[in-house]
């Protein structure tokens with residue numbers, strides 16, 4: 001497909017990652033280079049490119065790029081825009097829903113703010129809806145880009161600095177017959193995989209991890225493009241000897257002191273998470289640990305002095321976009337039995353409409369209103385990005401009502417809150 005913008009003709013190409021022809025290989029390298037440039041990473045080495053390609057093929061990822069037509073002076077193999085996606089399961093709290101994961105959205109500075117990203121995104125959301133995906137997810141480099149496409153912030157993380165000096169003391173030591181064991185990254189992989197699978201099964205908001213996690217957790221540094229010899233791993237085993245968590249970290253020297261950089265900390269249970277934070281605090285010669293993690297709980301509440309954990313930021317993490325209201329809502333949990341009508345506004349059309357929600361025994365039955373019912377006053381009204389924000393329970397209905405994002409009578413809003421709110425806070429430990 002090709003189209004015209006103010007800067008000339010452009011070709012949109014979906015790459016065939018199994019095509020070994022010279023032209024496609026050059027485009028693949030160019031595509032990765034464009035992404036690396038946009039996210040300020042180093043030019044990919046040949047070895048790095050092969051590792052990356054192996055992972056993308058395994059994922060059956062779809063990579064799309066926009067190239068200037070080759071007759072333009074200096075037009076090359078590096079595209080002016082990139083867009084990628086693959087499908088993985090999201091734990092909604094009631095089921096495992098296959099969702100579209102959108103990634104590597106970039107536009108070259110030479111072509112920015114001319115509608116390229118809007119075009120790639122809107123066409124892709126149409127495609128995902130046609131393919132039957134009920135939900136799309138992404139993570140954002142900036143907070144103000146994606147609401148206009150119907151995405152709402154559904155999970156957050158916490159960026160923390162923890163004082164691991166003698167001030168770090170648990171109110172009660174973790175004592176559940178589990179063990180923390182130091183392992184080497186390669187041999188430790190199977191235990192990490194098992195622990196992550198258990199975490200994913202048990203955790204609302206968790207996304208299945210793409211294949212690059214295995215490469216990384218086995219010790220390959222995707223940013224530095226080489227073996228990461230500073231990376232350390234400890235696995236936590238439950239009382240039956242089964243892996244129920246792990247922590248991955250590196251110690252860095254900062255201003256003549258050591259700092260533990262926690263890169264990944266997964267615990268299936270609160271006890272496993274506490275035990276792993278205690279392990280981090282016990283690493284000698286370092287009095288500080290830093291992490292960006294969804295898995296901080298229940299640490300501050302378990303400490304003698306909760307101030308040893310300083311939350312520096314609470315960044316948004318997973319943004320949810322509902323594409324099919326009946327299918328998406330049927331996949332998540334419900335917490336009170338009732339019947340309500342909902343009006344969802346979606347400028348892109350996918351989720352737009354009136355819906356009747358009937359909840360019973362934790363499940364919902366959603367019926368799109370017929371034409372004759374479409375004029376009937378709805379009980380609750382909201383935009384599709386607000387539906388995405390509340391989808392996983394990370395933000396509760398009353399907070400969104402206070403922010404002016406849901407409207408209806410007080411009674412209807414309270415009834416909707418009773419239906420929609422409940423269950424655990426979502427935690428996602430997958431970055432993409």
Ligand SMILES: CC(C)(COP(=O)(O)OP(=O)(O)OC[C@H]1O[C@@H](n2cnc3c(N)ncnc32)[C@H](O)[C@@H]1OP(=O)(O)O)[C@@H](O)C(=O)NCCC(=O)NCCS
Nearest residue numbers: 038105106107112113114115116117118139140141144145
């Ligand atoms: C973010 C990026 C993809 C935008 O691409 P683009 O082609 O310039 O975007 P478009 O021209 O299609 O803009 C689409 C809409 O998003 C808005 N927008 C684009 N970039 C924005 C930004 N950084 N902040 C806020 N709004 C932005 C535009 O104003 C436009 O709004 P409108 O259509 O409602 O008027 C591009 O700047 C980029 O590659 N940045 C570096 C990499 C990056 O951050 N990628 C996002 C990863 S999640």
